Amino acid sequence: MTVAANLFRLEDSYARAVPGLSVPFKAAPAPAPELLALNQELAAELGVDPADLREPSGLALLVGQVPEEVTTVAQAYAGHQFGLYSPRLGDGRAVLLGEVIDTAGRRRDVHLKGSGRTRFARGGDGKAVVGPMLREYLIGEAMHGLGIPTTRALAVVATGERVYREDGRQPGAVLARVAASHLRVGTFQYAAQYAAQSGDPDLLRSLADYAIARHYPEAAGAPNRYLDLYRRVVAAQASLVTRWMLVGFVHGVMNTDNTTISGETIDYGPCAFMDAFDPATVFSSIDHQGRYAYGNQPGVLQWNLARLAEALLPLIDEDSEAAVEAATEVLNGFAGAYERQLGEGMAAKLGLVAPDRELMKEIMELLQRQQVDFTQFFRALSGGTARTLFTEPEPFDAWAARREARLPADRAAMAAAMDRINPLYIPRNHRVEEALAKATAGDLEPFHRLVEVVSRPFDERPGLADYTGPDPAGGAPYVTYCGT
Ligand code: AMP
Ligand code: MG
Secondary structure, eight states, rough: OOOEEHHHHEEOHHHHHHSSSEEEOOOOSSSSOOEEOOHHHHHHHHTOOOHHSSSSSHHHTTTOOOOOOOOOEEOOOOOOEETEEOOOOOOSSSEEEEEEEOOOOOOEEEEEESSSSOOSSSSSSSSSSSSHHHHHHHHHHHHHHTTTTEEEEEEEEEEEEEEHHHHHHEEEEEEEEEOOOBHHHHHHHHHHHHHHHHHHHHHHHHHHHHHHHHOOOGGGGSSHHHHHHHHHHHHHHHHHHHHHHHHHHOOOOOOOOSSSOOOOOOSSSOOOSSSSOOOOOOBBOOOOOOOOGGGGGHHHHHHHHHHHHHHHHHOOOOHOOOOOOHHHHHHHHHHHHHHHHHHHHHHHTTTSSOOOOOHHHHHHHHHHHHTTHHHHHHHHHHOOOOOOOOOHHHHHHHHHHHTTTSOOOOOOOOOOOOOHHHHSOOOEEEEEEEEHHEEEEEEEEHHHHHHHHSSSSTSOTTTTTTGGGSTTTOOOOOOOOOOO
16 A cells, blocks of 8 residues: 655555564654754655655654554564564564655665654663664764665654653654665564464565565575575675674674664664774673674674574475575575675775785784774775884784785776775764764754765865874773663
8 A cells, every 4th residue: 555645655565465563553742843864865765855854744754743544563573682582572662654665666664763662662661862863873874875785864853852861861853764674583583483383384474475575586586485585685694794894883783683684784773883903892881791792793693694594494494404404504605605705805905906814814913913993094005104003013014015916006096996995984983972962962063064974985075184083082992872
């Protein structure tokens, strides 16, 4: 069904394809909506005039106040959080507004986060606050600028309500998020659990068929379409985590409910970019064991994908042993695919003609030992100034001499190619904090400027030197929170 909700033509293919995986739910009223940030480029992609979204009727839509005919839903899912299984998570504070077919013909979810308590809310109040919602907007745009598949924010609207948080009363906000879909590993876990309990695999099969139709239509023609779906999700996620690793991104909360089927990055909670290279880097205040540390991300993803395999087993083969064997074979390909893509990506970052494990390993060890800034290093390498980043430059010199033999003849072209993939501007932690603190206090200027800077991460522009490095004041290690 398509419903014209003033600006969007909203579809509900998810709610219809997998009834039982969502419940109708209406967003809570927002007393005094005020637009804090609007993604004009994304609005245009969705076929909407950004000016219309700024109107009171547009704002109403962005906080979920929709005409009677539109049924917004909260989605059901399960998930492993820090390794512990929760059979019923779901959208505790979010609703799916609907799906929009964008100007390129792609089906995109428009989802509202912070729109009030749903029946899936356990402890929480169903609300969200300005700082964390703007953080999601900012980091999503940075990832998009880096060319990394991601959900993106369409808008952040302050609700006019004050919400209680540990650090006092905070301005409430709703984030409108656009995603290829909100199908997660946890969605499959939920459906698989239902299949196991009821003995009826129809819902699980409908979900898998829906995922195939929406994301991997090529799999429909495969001899074993569900195994092929699995293979494609594994490939998409292997590629995604490689991209994170190559830019020093730490997701922070890689629970199975935050691992998408589409291969987009989702849920920018306690995430941050690493400064000095260290695989043990953790930012999240609650990640005491370092489960989701930078260097653990590929392994954690593989673990999450094993959970997806378990959910899909009944569809892959009626014979459970054969199903396990087939899925295991696919999953066993993950580590190799990751290593190969990381090697290729690192070779490109270093300007090498071909991947070179030894050179890569050596420079990573050097960066770690001398606590060199990960982002600055690659940019300085193409610029010929990397030596200055090392407190003890001799080992770097020895490495650079060996690198010489592995470089292409045309050095100018090499440097230009490196600068197209090695970002100059990432969301530096102190800049993010400054922008969010000011925005929460009512000054949005630093936020908008930072979004502008990180949206074009590779293009050096005058006057932006202050955005290229870690906090000059140093200080305590950066800590992030599962901002709700
Ligand atoms: P997240 O950490 O954002 O991936 O959320 C994990 C789960 O906690 C999801 O089921 C959310 O809907 C739920 N959740 C997070 N914050 C809140 C909140 N303020 N109120 C209700 N549920 C929440
Ligand atoms: Mg989540």
